[in-house]
Amino acid sequence: MAETVLETAGLTMRFGGVTASDNVDFKLKARELRCLIGPNGAGKSTFFKCVTGLLTPSEGHVFMRGQEVTGWMPHQVASLGVGIKTQTPNVMDALSVHENIWLAARRFFTPVEAVARTDDVIDRLALGSIARTDLGQLAHGERQRVELGLVVVTDPWLVLLDEPAAGMSAADVDRMTGIILEMTRSAAVVIVEHDMQFIRSIAETVTVFHQGAVLMEDHVDRVMTDETVRRVYLGKKA
């Protein structure tokens, strides 16, 4: 049995009257790949933010590798070795691709080593041609790819990706799929996505969120054919 790297117990987040995250119990094993799906406003991003410390949950607990991290600041969570990509792109616009990724690498490595790792990631993500370009001048898909680079370069053991494929071309998505699969060799990965095709291509276990709570959690094939999920999901989407 692999170790549990991420666990939440009764995680609840309320905004005034809205319960955006409702009593979520969630468990993730080392090197597991998990997809989260759910209609817009289901509370997926809120769940992520509670886990990463961007929000302090109203109730409940978060554990990482057995350690309680509830109420920690984002930098403390990240310092454990957790790589995070938020839904809205979060990058340093006035800095170049190289500088962006170097800053992430520098957090855990010496300056020299950080440069080496940055160059390596730039190769792996095929960012070489734009390495000296400012993020502000890049297209959305490229920015997403750079943000993935910020996550990969630190060798995290837990990776949380909020809609990494949004706005990417098919070729970009393919490349990203490769990178994510590579990451799962050393890290547990949680991905929030709406792109069903992408999820089918990558997922095994899928957790479905609905109105803040976990609706079901099962193998991707069974989730995709489940009546309730179809109704909840497609009902909103269609």
Add this chain to the structure above:
Amino acid sequence: MERSAKRDVVVTLIVSAILIAVMPMLIGTYTLTVLVIYGMLGLSLGLIWGFGGILCFGQAAFFGLGAYVYAIAAVNIGESTLPMILAVLLPGAFAAVLGAVMFYGRLTDVYLGVITLVVTLILFKFINSTAGPQYVIGDARLGGFNGIPGFQTLNVPGDSGAYIWGDAYFYVCAVALVIVFLLVTWLLRSSFGRIAIGIRENETRMALIGYDVAARKTVLFAIGAAIAGLAGALFANWAEIVTPNLFSLGQSAEIIIWCIVGGLGTRLGPIVGAAGLAYLKFLLGQQSMIDNTLIMGLVLVIFVLFLPRGLVPAVGSLWHASVGRTARRRPANRRMRRARHG
């Protein structure tokens, strides 16, 4: 990287040597001295605002604090070396405490502005009200709005009789500015400086990478305050009196104007802005047609509206455009000054 760093130092040294040699032929050293001091004060805000994204409406507080610490210590000690050191350390320590309170509270731009402004006002009001004889620190009477005159001015370390004044004092200040400039350059090239710039660009991302944003901003804020404190001590020596006006809102406004006019996100901009505008003010002071304050205000409004990046970056991109090279990237596209508010 290493080679360009060396070149930077060499160029800085050559240019400043030429300036230090030539400028006294154009402007009297007494006036030049205060321009240099203001340049250092401008640089202190330019560092934390332009590179750290910290909007401080009260940089004058640290300037005034440096001046008062120097004056009070000099009266008590009668020799200038330790007072100079204290004038750097105490404002830095004060800023570290204040910064920790603000940054760990995750306060955004506007609130930072309010609090720094209010702290300046507190100091101003408090010092202003200390005219009574009961307000003494050691042998130094605080003197309220009259300030503290007659303290020991700068002397050769260890020899309290050997005063440094006149032309010599100008050279001391100029060399101090060059040293501070080189230190700032080094800081910005170091990992610390590059991380600070990353934080200016995107705090959330830097936190998600794992950097303790609050701690780093606090340290940068304290460094800026220490530089302002040094400028304050040098100013005290130049003016030979310290008064509460050093803490005034007008003084804070001026520092901000220097930075905006010179250009944020550059090391040179705030220095040029400070020295240039202070000299302009000096020239204007000799006429009485148009009010000085009015002109400073107009300059600020016009720059915010029409040249928000400031002179140095604008001249820089003109230069690069005309020479035909790609314009060097300037990070200061003023995003840093936009609060996450409306």
Add this chain to the structure above:
Amino acid sequence: MDISFVILVEMLYAIASLVLISAGLAVVFGMMKVINLAHGEFMMMGGYATITAVGLGVNVFIAMLIVAPLVVGLIGLVVERLVIRHLYGRLVDTMLATWGLSLVFIGLATMIFGNTTTGISTPIPGFTVGAYQINGYNFFIIVMAVVLVIALYAVLKGTRAGLIARGTMQRSDMAAALGYSPDRIYMATFFFGSALSGLAGAILAPLVGLVPTSGGAYIAKAFITVIAGGPSLIAGLVSSATSFGLVNQIFTFAVSPVIGEVALLIAAVILLRAMPQGITSRFFKGKL
């Protein structure tokens, strides 16, 4: 007995003057998310407008309650068209530009009125309670503050303009969606806010000697009262003016007026640290 009455009046007066000082800034900030750092100078100009009008033979109350708000409102309109409108959505730039404007106005006032203190006498006589002398004008200020708050509430709650204003405060794109031009709303708001600043400056002018730099004494207090008040316009204004007014007076009585001021400012720093979004983000939620 007498002393407690005097203290009560002093407390109310401190709160009322904070309300007056901050109202104009609060309206502009609440509606437009713009902090007008020239607010203090708008008040200063309200004072000068009053004094000039009185000098020209206008009745003092007409000068204070009508001339000053109109003059300053019009100045505000010009400022909005020339400067503020180009900076919407750029909060910090607006603060900087209006700080520049404040210096411009100080300079202009110095050139026109000179750097000397001018003043008008309070138009309401004082009276005594037991052994204590009470400034009758303080009552006038308390009454004016109450009237102002009630009027603001009535306008916001009861009129169409108020409805649009409330919509704009909640969601700035709302009014546009309803077909009202945000440009015109902002213009009207800035006029109204500036007029309030002018009114406050005029009402407070008889109490202070007026100099071109008088605004500096107001702006910090107004600034912190508004920011500490938080998202709700009226509830925020009243609650933070009350908190700061009380702190100020308690320390003024216990120690000295200067310490009262310093205590007010320190209270502001502590309050902002504890509630960065202002009092009404935690209390009186959803109130006006």
